[in-house]
Amino acid sequence: MEILLYSVMTQLVMFMPLALGVSISYTVLRATDMTLDGSFVLGAGVFAKLTTLGIPPFLSALIALISGAMAGIMVSLIQRGGKIDPLLAGIIAAFILVSINLIVMGKPNISLLSSNTLLSFAFNKSDLYGYTITGLYCITICFIAAILLNSKFGLVLRGLGDNPSLLKRLGKPVEFYRSLGFAFTNALSAASGILTSQVVGYADTSMGLGMTLTGIGAIILGQQVLKLFTNTSSIRILGELSACLIGSSIYFAAMNILLRMNVNPVYLKMILGFVLIIFLRAALRPAKNENPT
């Protein structure tokens, strides 16, 4: 049981910032931002490149975060004025990022196995210590994100997602806030990439494959499960954070349990899909009972 929990936690601490980025993009900005896969790799790639060039890890991480934010600004510029559908803009930006990531990294894979990173000192002592420090970084990132969401800035972002016309009428620069919103979510994704590259020991151009979709699946699941216990609208920020945590935990727990039951990984995604459906249906049923119409 402890082993399973440990295994889930080791994946959660790397994935949570990305899940939160997906959640903000999906529930606050009301856009399915497919760029997050690319900015995840960009964060990892920029960090790995700069670290291997001898730049201090903290500075490398900072530049990697800024590069992730710039990827977000690129998406908002593509869909400027709502002329291009956010989903399409995200796909185009992700497409562009494939080339950018390769150019930045110079090669498709950069090894960090023998480099000094923000986490190497901890992992050199023990895995538990390493993952604890990773967890602390993760909590700090999520805490900063929560503070931002709880501020006036977060309120404007919600307004942008819910009713951009109203925001315009209130005299707020819509495009500016759209850029800030996407910069925020993509920086979170880049942060996840930075943490992942340090834990797994490399940055690779293909390491972001399917991350956004996994994130979307996890937060939908988390939201539905959360609906069982509480009215999320009354504790919005806490609810969003909890949905990410619950959804991602269930996803990784299901994956690890199935693997430990010796299920052939070829069938894993299919079974995982069915498990998610069971959870979603179980979570949806009470709401149906309460509102028979």
Place this chain on the structure above:
Amino acid sequence: MKNTAIQLFQILAVFLSAIIIASCSQHPKTVTIGIIEPLEHKAMNEIVEGFSQTLKKEYKQSVILDIENAQNDPNLKHAIIQKMIDQHVTIIAPIGVDATEMTLSMTRNTSIPVVSLASDLTDEDRQKLNPCHAAVVHDEINPETIIHFIHQVYPSLTKLTLIHSSANKVFPEVNEAIAAGRLEGITIQAIMVSSLPELTTAATAIPSQTQGLFVLKDSLIVSGIGTLSHVAQQKHIPLITSDQGSVEDGAGFALGVPEKQIGVEGAKLSAAILKGTPACDLPIAQMKNLTVFMNQKALSDSQQNIEAVEAAAKKLNYSIEYTNKTG
């Protein structure tokens, strides 16, 4: 509220049952080797086959092979490695660069030795690991050797098109191939594709003056070898690759090593570790015995001289393996 409690109970019941079953799953007491395949590919199965057969010969005691495929999913790969660590497998044998790096990173605080199959980890790289716990099987053949062989087959060849993906291992080899081509008087034009659909587009954009198509050991391009085979037949030019599988699927010929051999070498290293040799004391296994794989049907379909390939192989002392399968 009552409904909510029932639903909560149902969810917890499902979860707890699964956890109990998972906890009761196999905890190996005998020697277990975990093999990590990064994705579904014919070459992976051949490597595993070679590994399994050789290990039986080299190590007489009972060994359980836990073969897991990560389906090209980094999260799944991480979960598989963590599972193997938790189950205290005796050796982990990842296939490929990414899987090796992730395994080495995750096993740095364990005593589990790693046998890296088909990665580019150098002696210097593994000495930097603290502690060094990796044995390595290299699979790449120097592009210079392949270009030299191509020149022996086609002495008048001057223009060759190299189609490659953005895979990590391929990048430096492309540059080496171009440089080797220059030495042999062959101008090599490289075309990069990042996905299979792009390969179809690239195939239509191949320069008309090219005298041959060349593919390195590159899993993405090899997956679409049928597309290039079709182009080679239409243009009456040879399609030269660097692995056995692509020749079976329609390429003309290749200079390479049987994929199985990577598994064979990996099993020898694993057996040595099981007999007590520290992983880091084992020298990096290199692929020495090169084979020319020939698809006579594909060669004749693209109007190529089969005898020229055979003569060059004979001259350079390479063994020949014939295959006429086409997908």
